[in-house]
Amino acid sequence: SAVISQKPSRDICQRGTSLTIQCQVDSQVTMMFWYRQQPGQSLTLIATANQGSEATYESGFVIDKFPISRPNLTFSTLTVSNMSPEDSSIYLCSVEFEGSFGTGELFFGEGSRLTVL
Amino acid sequence: AQSVAQPEDQVNVAEGNPLTVKCTYSVSGNPYLFWYVQYPNRGLQFLLKYITGDNLVKGSYGFEAEFNKSQTSFHLKKPSALVSDSALYFCAVRDRNTGGFKTIFGAGTRLFVKA
Numbered sequence: 001s002a003v004i005s006q007k008p009s010r011d012i013c014q015r016g017t018s019l020t021i022q023c024q025v026d027s028q029v030t031m032m033f034w035y036r037q038q039p040g041q042s043l044t045l046i047a048t049a050n051q052g053s054e055a056t057y058e059s060g061f062v063i064d065k066f067p068i069s070r071p072n073l074t075f076s077t078l079t080v081s082n083m084s085p086e087d088s089s090i091y092l093c094s095v096e097f098e099g100s101f102g103t104g105e106l107f108f109g110e111g112s113r114l115t116v117l
Numbered sequence: 118a119q120s121v122a123q124p125e126d127q128v129n130v131a132e133g134n135p136l137t138v139k140c141t142y143s144v145s146g147n148p149y150l151f152w153y154v155q156y157p158n159r160g161l162q163f164l165l166k167y168i169t170g171d172n173l174v175k176g177s178y179g180f181e182a183e184f185n186k187s188q189t190s191f192h193l194k195k196p197s198a199l200v201s202d203s204a205l206y207f208c209a210v211r212d213r214n215t216g217g218f219k220t221i222f223g224a225g226t227r228l229f230v231k232a
Binding site for chain 2: 004031033041042043044045048058092094096103105106107108109110111
């Protein structure tokens with residue numbers, strides 16, 4: 001298993017501003033993902049954070065709106081840019097460990113709850 | 118494209134009774150299937166998974182799930198529900214042939230266990 005720490009745990013933001021969420025894992029992982037969970041809804045994959053290269057974004061998500069960094073195997077950031085109330089959501093960092101070749105379960109951080117006014 | 122359906126928004130069961138939370142999936146290839154649980158104000162926790170082999174898989178907290186290929190289902194079950202099982206449950210699928218590491222989640226089913 002892993003300890004996955006996300007910061008901030010929650011924040012209230014003003015429309016038009018940007019916020020960066022940090023995800024720190026206590027061990028090296030190959031795969032890191034960012035999900036969004038809108039109120040009362042399921043999880044939607046935003047992107048796969050690739051170490052040392054650009055993130056792989058899912059349909060409907062773009063780098064200009066959700067820039068992602070992954071400088072090493074234990075850390076990633078997700079920025080929500082130019083926020084609007086529609087971005088109010090829980091943002092979740094998740095990881096899968098090296099060697100599981102797609103068979104492994106995901107481990108999740110506690111999430112970052114953003115409210116945009 | 119891969120997808121997951123959880124047909125019930127909510128399941129109510131009395132403590133001590135068996136519970137079932139339903140899940141069906143659609144993938145172009147062979148699936149990896151997962152169940153996760155989300156307690157209030159907490160992140161998701163892994164419960165169990167089906168990768169290959171025995172169709173009945175056992176997981177954490179006494180939960181089990183049965184993979185049924187012909188019905189493309191992976192229902193979550195527990196013989197005797199506890200009040201502490203009340204939570205939001207997500208079924209998830211990964212297409213081992215085409216989806217790589219991408220995991221798709223169902224809409225979630227809220228389980229209420231009444232004392």
